[in-house]
Amino acid sequence: MYTATANLVLPTSIIGSLPRPAWYTQNLGARDFRDAMVDRSYREQYLDAVAVYLRDQETAGLDIVTDGDCRFDADVAGHNWFSYAPLHMDGFAGARPYRVKGGLAGIPQKPGHILHDVLETRVMPDLVGPVGRGRLRYTALWKAAQRQTGKPVKFGTITPELIAMSVRDLHYKDLRKSILAVSDALNAELHELADAGCPVIQMEEPQIHLLAAKGLSDALLNAKFMVEVFNNTVRGLRAKTEVWCHTCWGNPAAQRLFAKTPSYAPALEALNEVDADVITFETCSSGGMDLEAIGKRMRDKKVCIGVVDHHTLQVETPEQVAALIRKALEHIPAERLVLSSDCGMGREGMSRRHAFYKMVSIVQGANLVRRERGLPQARCLAAETRYSMIEGE
Template sequence: MALPLLPTTVVGSYSMPGWLERLKTEFYARRISRRDLEEIHDTAVKAAIKDQELAGVDVISDGELRRDNMIDYFAERLPGVQIDHSSKKFHYDFYDSKVLGKLPMGPLGLVDDVKFLRANTDRETRFCITGPHSLAKRIRNEYYPNEQDFALDLARVMNPELRAIARAGADIIQIDEPNYSGFPDDLPWAVKALNTLIEGVDAKMAVHICYGNRYGKPSWEGSYRYLLPGIVEARVQQLTLEFARRGGEDLEIFRELPPRFEVGIGVIDVKTQAVETPDQVAERIRKALEVIPAERLFILPDCGLLHLSRDIAFAKLTAMVEGTRVVRKELKH
């Protein structure tokens, strides 16, 4: 299905209902079974997909509602990562996880998530993977000589899963790497790990870089200046970046990007409950168009919508879509 000019999409996560948080925590307390939790997840994911469709979003995700946080969903699936299951009491907590030896190869079991998404929508899809740099920052390394070697091996092990995800129907695969902004000096080796991760993957590849969204708050501040020229070495087709919360001052930097890169601009601030108006969204898009041609722009929220209530998340997506339509009409005249 052909996408319109200025396609709208999401960064990944959708609003996590309070009842789902409670049921996930019930699972860790061993009061409901894994099978029951999976049925609950299926229902929540279907609702997230439907909300995105009703809001009019062009490229949608599964809402990431099966995931507790952006690390554990991958750490518990990676062969060779040791998990202390007693270390987690609340679903959003991180496991105490570590690596004591070289990571073996093996499937991560993410293909079923993509198939479920594909089976429940006719729209283009975006499936998100936490990248090797961010995983290496959270999983304790007790084997590899340094973080760089650990991240490169994580990428090697995860690469076949990304190839399988693409075959299963993911149109865009997004690598989430918010930790780039917290550790900008890592960028040269982090980009090498990114390229190892996505080598030979037959899908449009994106990398999401923000300043963190833990509990709906930024983890770092700064400028995207550190990304250039290093990010140009990344063999992705799209960068997705937050601008709504931080303002568009950094946009000028991206004049320096080669034309092969698309840019997903954040026009929705996910760290506030205030719902943007379509006019505010349209003005943010117009500002971006002064720097990046419309043919290379995607429109999205700053980060995932996880920490917003469902009514606010839906209202923000609706405003994003309506504001984008305003600018599309302007471009046609």
């Protein structure tokens, strides 16, 4: 159901992660978040970091905010986005370098490239027993952010297939079974989160578009099965909250995984089948090349487009953002269009200031289009001339 985006035209948000403040030096590791929050140093740094993530988003004027993915450790290429769940769920143990046969999609096999570090640091626990929710603590994590702001806080999670595909399975010895076991455990965790009042739950990176774009489809892994997995993971949630499905073309160390941004076209039919209210697309990095196809295929769900690029340090101008929004509006009605970043901006890629001004551009660009259409504009404190420290401005 629509909650956070209900009654908002051209709402703004970001995908999730933000760059860590330099003083946020604590890491959670495999500790239970509730245990770590007993530690005064961890608690103070964690809550302060969440506070500045929220404050930056509020100062920019975003409508829907996130906790900046504050739970993730300061590690290489944002590795903890993969490892947090298996480090905290039941059924996983140990820590071993894990290597998919033939490497990971789009990642160079030989040293000498920044992305090779992604392979080298893929140290994950093994799957050794029945999977359970364990100590994911999604509800506690969301509450720690939501109680610090009046704006709706979106909570994002990695999808089950990426958890199961990133570990060595010594228990189920069947990839489909292990994916579905993780899916069931996540569903229970997400119901607790929705029941606690979380207004938006975002599933991050179902492997639908990547499989479809690469034309990969075998009996084991194909877009159809990934849609089944997605819908199993979110079953029952849309009766309680707003569900987003995030898709992009990769983000380790803020690097591109493809020489040329792939097209979403082969994936749109499958993506239209996911049980979600909003689907996000990486559209800024491709110059909006798929907007027409997206508009034609997505006739009911809301479409969230990326209007700033997470790979680049060049901050998009409000005029560039507005131009991309206008292009999208040629194919997608304003009532169903949501604005965001292409992906998270905190996966070891950019400084806090770059991310901040990208968020400011999202809001200023949205305001340009809102003004043209007679829609209410968001206050963007960061852009108010009266608070400039330059005298006489």
